[in-house]
Amino acid sequence: MQDIDDEMKKPLLKHLVEITAHREHSRLAVSVISALYQLTNVQAIRMLEIFTMRDEHYVQEKMVIRDGAVHTIDDHTSEDLKEPLASFPAMMACIRNHLNEYLETADDGSHVLWLPVWLHGKMNSCVEIRSDRPFEQQIMDVIHGIFHVYCNYQSLLDYSERDALTGLFNRKTFDEQFTRYAFAIAPAESHALDKDDRRHDGEVIDEPKGHWLAVVDIDHFKQVNDRYGHLYGDEVLILMANILRASFRSHDRIFRFGGEEFVILLRATTLTDARKIFDRFRQNVQEYDFPQVGKVTVSLGFVGISRETPVVILGHADQALYHAKKSGRNRICFYEELVDSGVLTSGITTNDTVEFF
Structure with a gap:
């Protein structure tokens, strides 16, 4: 992240301080996607959660930010909003090849960056960042830096919540x-x-x-x-x-x-x-x-x-x-x-x- 402009360093540090102040996963995720949105000026960012039901894998949108507003999908949401994991080829490619990111151009011409979140060797969620123009290297450096901080901090939170022997919540x-x-x-x-x-x-x-x-x-x-x-x-x-x-x-x-x-x-x-x-x-x-x-x-x-x-x-x-x-x-x-x-x-x-x- 050595190429980041001085103008961006101050708000970047401010967001990093805010991110690491949280002790709860959903609030941590909101602060992360808000930081990414404000620092990169992209179209929209979504946090997608993967869960298993009846031995099938599904994806459900947990939060999205577009037009400057964050919308969280809480547990009152109908099950109708879940979609089969197979409906997300980019996420499937990340799982098959254990990728840390996947970049593609959508049918509407927008550029989409997929950032899987790995926990205990499994992808449990994914961040989708959508931009109307190609991602510049400086923007990619900011995205990678914030996202890696998020993943590391989430792992620390998860470790503190688990029983050491069984891996269940404590x-x-x-x-x-x-x-x-x-x-x-x-x-x-x-x-x-x-x-x-x-x-x-x-x-x-x-x-x-x-x-x-x-x-x-x-x-x-x-x-x-x-x-x-x-x-x-x-x-x-x-x-x-x-x-x-x-x-x-x-x-x-x-x-x-x-x-x-x-x-x-x-x-x-x-x-x-x-x-x-x-x-x-x-x-x-x-x-x-x-x-x-x-x-x-x-x-x-x-x-x-x-x-x-x-x-x-x-x-x-x-x-x-x-x-x-x-x-x-x-x-x-x-x-x-x-x-x-x-x-x-x-x-x-x-x-x-x-x-x-």
Whole structure:
């Protein structure tokens, strides 16, 4: 970036200071595309996110800036806005060849620069910069400099949010993100279930979608550590994290709270589907052959997310989990159902047998 004009250095430094002041991914992305737009005078810039659903890859626009205004696409967006990854040949070329950039001329004559964002060896998003004239070298230097700062800083943020052993989000991240994900999220896409699963007595059930929090505990995990050692116990945790990732969408959130306990935020799903999804995960674990250890099971308690505090919501899910373990393990229990049936009393209890996070 040695060829950058003195006039550009001051605003460039100002933007770099602003970029590195953020501790949250979406705000970081907004500051980056704003800096790129203001410093390069291009037509438009988009941030596109890649996510997986039903083993298929899709792309959804997360934010765009044009005519000087930034528009963010939040989680209230309809799933209709997602497009198959195959509809973006430039992004496909970046993935196939592991490219750090791709430059092309669009059918309308505009010049488009694609900048993939790589994380853990996978492309999780991409910046699209569109200009009505070819990119000059000085402009490319500015773009590369800001974009590399963004990628490096995003990696640092991601590292601080993850559990070192499993790579899942950690408890600290849950505490920071719960309110945003629990109350701001809305239907994005439903899980893949057979049509028969959505029917009752020949009629389609029109059930409202909600958001759910589940607490998962590996049954008899202490015995695994005592019998096989902590190395095999760690391997069980790593493989459990892989099963969790495979059982839920990339838009859901999975956390390791420490030890053998995990928390799941399941988004925009009916109660009927949530029950099936959680039980499908339980079956996936039950059917998996863990090296040396053999068969492992999990117990799960879940609750509908309301505008209660995280402590209350976690406490309710933990009560349901405790009941699942007390009732024989390897099962799922729904808190509201247990309350309605009189098995549990509503509200946080001080029962010493219930362990709260």
